[in-house]
Amino acid sequence: MNTKKRLSTTFIRKVLVVLLIGQSFIWYWSFSRHNITIDTDLEKRMQTASAIIGSVAAAVDTAQGHRYLERVMDGALSDENIVYIEVSRESDVVIRRSTSQDDPALRIVKTPIVKGDSEIGTVLLKYKSGKTDTAFILTNLTLQGIVFTVLTLLIYLFFQGHIGTQIAKLSTNIEKVTLGDLTQKVEISEDNEIGVIAKGLNFLIERLLITVKKLKSVAGNVSAAISQLNLTFKNVINGISHQQRSIEEISRAVKTASGAQLQTITNTEKLLSLSNDNVSALLEMRAASEEIAANISSLNRNISASYSTLAGLTRSAQEVASMADNATSAVQQASTSIEEINASVKEVEKTIKESAELSHQTTNIIAEKGMLSVVDAIEGMERIEDSVNSLSEAIKRLGRRSRDIEKILSVIKDVTEQTGMLSLNAQILAVQAGEHGKSFSVVADEMRSLSEKTAVSTHDIAIIVSTLQKEIREAMESTMETVRMVEEGNHIVLKTGDTLREILHASQKSTSMAESIERAVVQQAKGLELIVNAIEHIKGMIIDVNRTTEEQEQGTASLLESISSIKESMEAARNATDEQAESTRFITDNIELANEKTAEIARASAEQQEVNKRIIEAMEEVMVIGKETARNVKEVSLFISSLHNEVEVLRKEVELFRTSTA
Amino acid sequence: MKYAIFEIAGESFGIGIDRVVEILKYQDLHRIPELPDFVSGVINVRGEVVPVIDMRLRFGIAEEARRHRIILVRMEGDKVGLVVDDVTDIVEIPEDGISSPPKLFKGFRAEFMKGLCQGRSDSGTGPAGNGKVIIILDMERILTSSEKIMLSTSRKKLITHGRRRVSRRVQEGQE
Numbered sequence: 001m002n003t004k005k006r007l008s009t010t011f012i013r014k015v016l017v018v019l020l021i022g023q024s025f026i027w028y029w030s031f032s033r034h035n036i037t038i039d040t041d042l043e044k045r046m047q048t049a050s051a052i053i054g055s056v057a058a059a060v061d062t063a064q065g066h067r068y069l070e071r072v073m074d075g076a077l078s079d080e081n082i083v084y085i086e087v088s089r090e091s092d093v094v095i096r097r098s099t100s101q102d103d104p105a106l107r108i109v110k111t112p113i114v115k116g117d118s119e120i121g122t123v124l125l126k127y128k129s130g131k132t133d134t135a136f137i138l139t140n141l142t143l144q145g146i147v148f149t150v151l152t153l154l155i156y157l158f159f160q161g162h163i164g165t166q167i168a169k170l171s172t173n174i175e176k177v178t179l180g181d182l183t184q185k186v187e188i189s190e191d192n193e194i195g196v197i198a199k200g201l202n203f204l205i206e207r208l209l210i211t212v213k214k215l216k217s218v219a220g221n222v223s224a225a226i227s228q229l230n231l232t233f234k235n236v237i238n239g240i241s242h243q244q245r246s247i248e249e250i251s252r253a254v255k256t257a258s259g260a261q262l263q264t265i266t267n268t269e270k271l272l273s274l275s276n277d278n279v280s281a282l283l284e285m286r287a288a289s290e291e292i293a294a295n296i297s298s299l300n301r302n303i304s305a306s307y308s309t310l311a312g313l314t315r316s317a318q319e320v321a322s323m324a325d326n327a328t329s330a331v332q333q334a335s336t337s338i339e340e341i342n343a344s345v346k347e348v349e350k351t352i353k354e355s356a357e358l359s360h361q362t363t364n365i366i367a368e369k370g371m372l373s374v375v376d377a378i379e380g381m382e383r384i385e386d387s388v389n390s391l392s393e394a395i396k397r398l399g400r401r402s403r404d405i406e407k408i409l410s411v412i413k414d415v416t417e418q419t420g421m422l423s424l425n426a427q428i429l430a431v432q433a434g435e436h437g438k439s440f441s442v443v444a445d446e447m448r449s450l451s452e453k454t455a456v457s458t459h460d461i462a463i464i465v466s467t468l469q470k471e472i473r474e475a476m477e478s479t480m481e482t483v484r485m486v487e488e489g490n491h492i493v494l495k496t497g498d499t500l501r502e503i504l505h506a507s508q509k510s511t512s513m514a515e516s517i518e519r520a521v522v523q524q525a526k527g528l529e530l531i532v533n534a535i536e537h538i539k540g541m542i543i544d545v546n547r548t549t550e551e552q553e554q555g556t557a558s559l560l561e562s563i564s565s566i567k568e569s570m571e572a573a574r575n576a577t578d579e580q581a582e583s584t585r586f587i588t589d590n591i592e593l594a595n596e597k598t599a600e601i602a603r604a605s606a607e608q609q610e611v612n613k614r615i616i617e618a619m620e621e622v623m624v625i626g627k628e629t630a631r632n633v634k635e636v637s638l639f640i641s642s643l644h645n646e647v648e649v650l651r652k653e654v655e656l657f658r659t660s661t662a
Numbered sequence: 663m664k665y666a667i668f669e670i671a672g673e674s675f676g677i678g679i680d681r682v683v684e685i686l687k688y689q690d691l692h693r694i695p696e697l698p699d700f701v702s703g704v705i706n707v708r709g710e711v712v713p714v715i716d717m718r719l720r721f722g723i724a725e726e727a728r729r730h731r732i733i734l735v736r737m738e739g740d741k742v743g744l745v746v747d748d749v750t751d752i753v754e755i756p757e758d759g760i761s762s763p764p765k766l767f768k769g770f771r772a773e774f775m776k777g778l779c780q781g782r783s784d785s786g787t788g789p790a791g792n793g794k795v796i797i798i799l800d801m802e803r804i805l806t807s808s809e810k811i812m813l814s815t816s817r818k819k820l821i822t823h824g825r826r827r828v829s830r831r832v833q834e835g836q837e
Binding site: 424 | 664751
């Protein structure tokens with residue numbers, strides 16, 4: 001220990017300071033008394049000198065007397081205190097001065113010069129105050145210094161010799177203990193207060209040694225526990241970030257699914273509008289078919305009429321010889337009818353061409369766009385299925401992760417309990433260590449509050465994790481429902497494809513029918529040409545009718561033959577037209593069915609979209625909860641690392657103590 | 663004075679902290695034939711064999727309940743373990759806050775008690791305990807004087823004849 005800080009030294013120093021102050025006071029008092037005496041003496045002397053000069057000035061006024069006055073004044077100036085003398089009378093002024101007259105500290109004595117009863121002038125005398133008696137001061141100081149030194153030596157010898165040594169021994173021991181060496185023992189066996197202090201100190205050191213050993217082991221345990229806790233928390237944080245990533249993956253998958261769904265909806269809408277186009281085209285076709293049917297039946301009627309006319313003509317031909325004029329008009333009538341038929345057939349031909357064109361167009365629409373849409377829809381559904389499957393997989397992974405977190409939480413609970421017990425032990429040790437344990441007691445309290453906080457946080461996390469698990473279960477249920485819906489949608493799309501194929505088949509059949517009708521109509525037209533030619537022939541024959549009836553009969557027979565061939569053609573056309581109309585109705589029905597199915601798909605897709613939205617919402621909720629969990633865990637981690645720091649500080653402090661002599 | 667507060671069957675008890683050495687996790691007790699009846703077994707505390715008294719059995723409370731902690735106390739200069747349900751807190755209770763006990767309190771005999779103390783409700787400023795009454799135990803009266811003698815005799819026997827054997831058995835038990 002520093003000599004300056006020793007108790008005995010401090011005491012001696014304080015006594016000496018008191019002594020010094022007392023001596024200084026005494027010295028100052030005697031010095032000021034001495035000065036006052038000197039000043040009073042000087043003033044009296046100056047007044048006397050001034051009075052002498054005044055009386056001399058009053059007595060003399062001759063020239064000789066004047067010189068005498070000057071001598072007296074010079075004599076006075078030889079006094080080392082007087083610096084300036086002025087004698088001012090009514091007749092003259094005499095001034096004598098030494099060199100340092102302008103000194104401002106000069107004192108002045110004024111004395112009137114009195115001659116008889118009247119005042120004839122004044123004597124002005126300036127002087128400086130007397131010099132301090134340095135010999136007196138030096139003697140005084142030396143004496144006091146000697147007394148002070150002797151006293152100092154005496155006091156020092158007394159304190160340092162006896163009490164100081166023992167206190168120094170005691171303080172050296174305490175100093176070593178303070179530096180952390182607990183192996184010290186104070187060896188003072190005296191029976192006074194210092195002996196008692198030494199015994200007490202030995203007892204305290206022993207106790208402290210035991211406590212510090214315990215503290216060391218406790219601090220080691222706590223440190224290990226906290227390291228474990230730290231490790232565990234790192235695992236938790238890893239788990240949570242895994243979870244977060246899984247959730248993001250799910251979100252992405254759901255969004256992809258949603259996009260595919262939207263495409264499906266768009267495709268379905270396209271398909272619907274196409275179907276509507278189909279329906280209108282088919283309705284048009286149906287109208288055309290019906291028109292054709294009407295035209296063909298009117299044609300039939302005309303042909304029947306012409307047939308009966310021809311039959312009549314044949315009958316008349318028997319009597320043509322006698323009724324040649326009638327025959328001419330009949331042929332005219334037949335020609336008109338044939339022209340009518342021709343016009344009808346032309347119209348039929350045009351309508352049938354239109355119908356064939358429409359049927360072809362329908363087939364194309366169904367084959368290209370319809371089937372393409374269905375293929376798109378199937379692909380979309382497959383993509384949705386894939387997305388939903390990966391979503392369900394990711395949710396299952398999430399469930400597993402949350403179970404991992406549960407395991408980790410149980411470890412944290414164990415560690416928290418252990419920390420709480422350790423903090424109780426630390427408190428016990430702190431209390432038993434008494435005054436020395438106070439700082440440790442603060443650390444123990446801190447540890448305890450931290451362990452309580454950790455317990456609360458762990459409980460919170462457990463609640464959050466169970467909420468999370470519930471949400472994940474819900475998400476899983478939603479996903480299962482989605483899977484079911486996707487399967488249903490797939491089924492519907494496949495069914496739609498089948499229906500469309502049926503429609504295509506029917507449409508192709510209808511096209512081939514229309515083509516055969518067209519061919520029939522062409523044949524019919526050819527037949528009509530034959531008829532026209534025949535009529536021309538008839539005309540020629542009628543011109544020659546009068547010439548030869550046999551020839552006429554022959555012509556009539558050939559005419560009948562032609563007409564019957566037309567009739568056959570017409571029958572075929574009628575059958576074909578009927579079949580076409582039926583096909584068209586069948587197509588219309590199918591397309592309406594397809595429409596219905598498509599609408600069903602649209603409804604299912606919208607429903608599925610709703611489910612997707614719910615999943616996305618649930619996922620976002622899960623993500624928010626996950627973030628909250630992460631934040632809580634980080635907070636706990638922060639608590640724990642601060643606990644760790646505290647314990648490290650404690651450990652370092654404990655390490656400073658030397659507990660064995662080795 | 664500070665007291666360690668522990669719980670048995672939902673009741674709070676306090677013992678002076680000056681008697682407490684350490685609080686340990688519950689570990690399985692090793693039963694040894696030389697021990698008197700009121701000692702439930704021994705445990706190994708860092709190489710030291712310490713007899714343990716189950717406080718539930720001592721208070722005559724049914725055995726079904728989990729025991730969490732062992733409080734190591736100094737009794738007659740030696741260490742003895744007390745098995746309790748849980749150690750909840752360490753609190754300061756002034757001497758004037760302890761009232762003298764009735765003859766029987768909630769089925770606990772007064773012979774073990776030093777006094778009762780009103781625990782603090784959560785908002786209060788007194789000792790902890792959620793407003794429950796804390797039974798302050800008198801450590802000197804936990805064992806009767808004859809039991810103390812039996813304990814010290816069996817301890818000596820353990821030390822002189824059976825220490826090596828017991829330590830070995832305790833270690834084997836731990837392994």
